[in-house]
Amino acid sequence: MIAALIGLPLVGATVLLLGGRRTNAWGHFLAVAMSAGSFLLGAFLFIQMVGKSEEEREVGQHLFDWIAVGAFQIPFGLHLDQLSIVFVLLITGVGTLIHIYSIGYMEHDPNRRRFFAYLNLFVAAMLLLVLADNYFLLYVGWEGVGLASYLLISFYQQKPSAATAGKKAFIVNRVGDVGLSLAIILMFVTFGTVTFEGVNAAAESGSPSTITWIGLALLLAACGKSAQFPLQSWLLDAMEGPTPVSALIHAATMVTAGVYLIVRAHAIFDLSETARTAVVIVGAITLLLGAFIGTAKDDIKKGLAGSTMSQIGYMVLAAGLGPVGYVFAIFHLLTHGMFKAGLFLGAGSVMHGMHDDVNMRHYGALRIMMKITYATFGLGFLAIIGVPPFAGFWSKDEIIYVAFSQSLIIGLATLLGAGVTAFYMTRMMAMTFFGEARWEDDVHPHESPAVMTIPMIVLALGSVFGGMAMLFVGDIEHWLEPVTGFAKPEHSVSHSVLIPITLAVVLGGALFAWLRYGRRPVPVVAPTDVRFLTRAARADAYGDALNEAAFMRPGQYLTRSLTWFDSKAIDGLVSGLAASIGGLSARAQRLQNGYARSYAVTMLGGAVLIALILLLVRL
Amino acid sequence: MNGESVVFWVSGTFAVVGALGMVVSKKAVHSALWVAFAMINIAVLYFTLEAPFLGTTQIIVYTGAVMMLFLFVLMIVGVDSSDSLLETIKGQRLLAALFALTFGGVVVASIASTLASPSAGLAIANAGYGGHLKAIAYLVFGQYLFAFEVLSALLITAALGAMVLAHNERWAPRKTQDQLQRERTMGNHVTPLPAPGVMARNNSVDTPALLPDGSTSIDSLPNAFRGEGKVAKPNSIEEAGK
């Protein structure tokens, strides 16, 4: 039953990939059907689970033994509990909506079948990731989503920037994967098992330093997948992929895998203060960093990408706070999944109407032409900045509340983040939907077809009611408690004090943005006399020329990174790494000069090396 | 200084001289002769090491067969061909000398630092089997029988390999005397085919003869050497002659 959740989209992907052109005509419907079938199955399992008592809710499905060597057992097993099921619903639910949306969005793309195959593949891999009952299988899913994401980012392969972006995502993610594989091997060696159950039970027995190392390795993995500082740089470039992909993978689901991993491995983090602190610091830095990036972007998708980083920063931070935060990390993850997917789809709809122009300076006054998009985007906007009673308010407010209970500085950081979020989201709203029209001459904005707007409407409804539904109807705190544990924060500030303050900060941010961008006319070309950051941002507008140059000189493409804040150092490190590996390789290649005698010299050198080492050891 | 020492120092020195001679000789044939010299001296050392059987085998197999094979191939390649000792790979000679000295130094120093127990001699071991030759025979056909048998595979491989790479079969039936006669009298070449350019400039049979106009005659070469672009151009032969 659980396996069928994964099986359906996997079958879809296989049929589409191997079916060839024969499936062009109906392939996308099959993909939607498989995804929807998976969702219905998930919903069925969910209802079944609700009907059970708390102890019986966790069910496993043992498929077969993968590796069993003496004491080392790696079952190939799936496992569905309260945490997995909410992810299943999010992935399949949002996934299905985005599948539907893509029918319209990709209508004219010659490679639509392949696109849907990859989407299905992604859904299958992501489901495997959250349904695995051990770290190994999780790793399989983890690699799977990485692969699907890589394939989808470089989907517009004819664009060099897309290819480069795919490569960058791949490299950065490999860094994270190194963390995960090390963590798994360490767990294996320390506990002799890698099942969640086994590790949770045995975690106490590990030495504190080992536990901390495992935790840090897991954090590295989470940083890679969830675009957290210092491995955040790939996410902005990943926006080269088709917009539905950005919505599904780079906003709602895959990038949250890091949060899932941390919450899933809570037994490790519960035991290591150091690892938890590291998680909180990473989360805090990323949430501010992402928000600031968002303020400087004219590209609507990149603005949203910065925002995604920032929101995931909130989740990671919450997850790092321990039992008081796990639940809210997941809660925010779920609400964010809905409203951010909605925002991205809205952005896609706007692009659809604007001839794929992503520059917000060319938008303006779109509320008149694209009423549905305006309405759904607006609801998502209200949700993300945290206006009550929209979804984001409930979850974000809880995180701010918990953060203040742990540390004043962390609390202030979350509060500041909320203000900045309000600022850039208002700026985005204002530049896109308000003001006067700044369209290019040949652009005729129009509303998207129903197949695209309906998913947007559904997600908008989620942005409005999702938070309340989960908090008051679903009682998410106690729903997840058996898996993650839950603790009420001890508090000096009460909700009644904090909520007005938060709202004031949010409104301040929004107002400031409105004054700057809503009331004043927005120049079509960003003014050149302003700060460095604007110049850098403007470079994105001439993406094509720059991308060309970037492709020629891979080392330079990162320098077009937007603000002084998007830590050039880190980006430079990644590209520098790639470049220096290439350079090193080219240099080492010189040794392979084709002369047998030269090879013999190398061998003799090796013999000398061996002899010297052997003698040194003897000394 | 006993007799053994004398032989060791003399023959040992000669062996090293022979080895060095091989490395520094410009002409390949000289190198081959130097190696043969070194090998004979090693054979002498075998005699002093109570291994007359091996000493004899060394002379028969190495200097007799192996080195002759080398010389034979050298004749094919051209006995005159002398090597330029100028190094063309950058840094090769320096690195080679450096590594070889370090390597040799480490190994020699390492051996020299080992405390040597007095030589046990082979008398007891030989006596156990009733004589030196018997002893070796017992070991070859006893304890090391399997390796010995497997060696035959090696020899077959070698023979087969040499044949595959060197022996050419016919792709057309052999011509009868009648055909040959007809070709000779009725074909384009009434006279015999020109001889290779062995006498002219070079001493290898793969050198084509030069025609009066300075071009080469493909007919002067055996079939096996008539590859595309493999035949030497007149210019290159002149250069080689200089």
Place this chain on the structure above:
Amino acid sequence: MNPNNYLILAAILFTIGVYGVLVRRNAIIVFMSVELMLNAANLAFVAAARNTGTLDGLVVAFFVMVVAAAEVVVGLAIIVTIFRTRRSASIDEASLMKY
């Protein structure tokens, strides 16, 4: 006399052989140098046999001679083949494949 002197002599001959492989360009001479290395190893075996009073070293040396003969046949066949196509026995000219 120190019985290890033979081993040292063998090591010296071996090193000279190694050096010959590294610096000579004529494939045949390179190959002769390898033969010299094998001879040096043989000398070491024979010397060690007497030092230790066992006969296995002699058998090894004997077998190595056979192996070396086979190796020479194959090696020279390859060298001759190359010579016939390239008209050169220089080992450096066989360097089309690199990097």
Place this chain on the structure above:
Amino acid sequence: MKVSVEYQALAPIIILLASGVLSVLVEAFIPRTLRRPIQLMLVLASIVLAFAYVVINATAPLAGDPVTNGGQVKGLRQLAASGAVAIDGPGMVLQGIILLVSFVAALLLAERQIDPQGDAFASRSSTLPGSEDERQFTAQGWLQTEIWPLYLFCVGGMLLFPVSNDFLTMFVALEVFSLPLYLMASMARRRRLLSHEAALKYFILGAFSSAFFLFGAALIYAATTSISFSTVAVAMENSSQDGLIIPGIGMIAVGLLFKVGAVPFHQWVPDVYQGSPTPLTAFMSAATKVAAFGALLRVFYVAFGGMRWDWRPMMWVIAILSMVIGSLLAVTQTDMKRMLAFSSVAHTGFILLGVISTSAAGLSSTLFYLLAYGFTSVGVFAIVGLVRDASGEATHLSQWAGLGKKSPWMASIFALFLLALAGIPLTSGFTGKFAVFTAAIDGGATPLVIVAVVASAIAAFFYARVIVLMFFTEPPVDGPSVVVPSAFTTVAIGTSAAFTLLLGIAPQPVLDLVINAGLFIR
């Protein structure tokens, strides 16, 4: 003195070598047109028979002096041929792997449909490239059937190499499988200059390294009075002659590390892999590695087992160099065969992790890795041989662009092999890497494993690059195509792919097998 030859224990080796002799006779007495089918039958039959004997030996009731392993050891465990050969669990597993891989590789060698002119070998190796003779022989469809006796001798030598129990037998086995390889490497049908060059380099450097091996053995013999591994191991424990033992170990290591292709003894690998006929490359990359690692394991576990604290640091350095340099150099390769060759160097480094563990787990994980890598490697080169244009194989990376669109099946299987080489889960490569890494951490080599994980990350990049190239690039206008092979190659690729998947998804039976193989006997 009684000469003992345990025919049953030695049967696999004897069968192969005897068939080799028979095969030579076939060359001598059977008409040319009949040779190929007869030779092929002979080769396949003898490999199958030898494999059957390995299985029989491995499952036979206990005989001789058993090495107990939890009381579940079965099969022969004995010294054979007066102690010159050690037939034991790991030895038989290695023989089994070599035979399986050789069978698949033999199918590739037999392929005649890929190249319109015949198989992968020159019609007559003795003809000059480009000569009239060559044209005539090719036009008349001659085949160099002498490769089959060479192949049989080669496999026979490989079977002996990892089970030899003294330095003499090991040296002879080394030469027995090396000489045919040198010869076959020189016999490619196309690009014969490269093929000759590969043979020359392989031969010169191979002879160079085997001289090192031999001198090392002489020094060990001088120090321990014996060339038998069992005696050497005992004598080393209480020998005072470190001055001979240490250089001896080092020089033997040079000889064996050359054969496995470890840095800095790796430089022949790319050149030889590129220049040799591709089916032979497939065979070499898999079988040679298995045989050579088998011998390396035996020498360093049995003979030098007591000295492991001395040689492990050296192996550390070699392993790190192999992993890093292999992965690094593969990144900038533009030729498919060379890229795979460097990746094979990197894999040598990974396998060395298992050797370094010097434990039962290290041994069994190395065996598993060898099996997994062997099949993947054969498969990957088999497919390389299929991509051709008018002038022969198209090995330049740029020519592989868009192959996924032209022949999605072949490209998908190739991608599977690449993923396995990269160590992605659910393929054999992952299970193998995991087993080896775990053994290494258990053996106290955690830093090495970290290097290995980083090297795999680099390696994943160039494997992924090929996948992207195949599936995401537009095919060039006049690019090569994937030739439809005959049943031989299809079966070979299918088998390799099946093993690659099977060892990834359900590795349990094979893991049980290698664990139950137990330890080397002394």
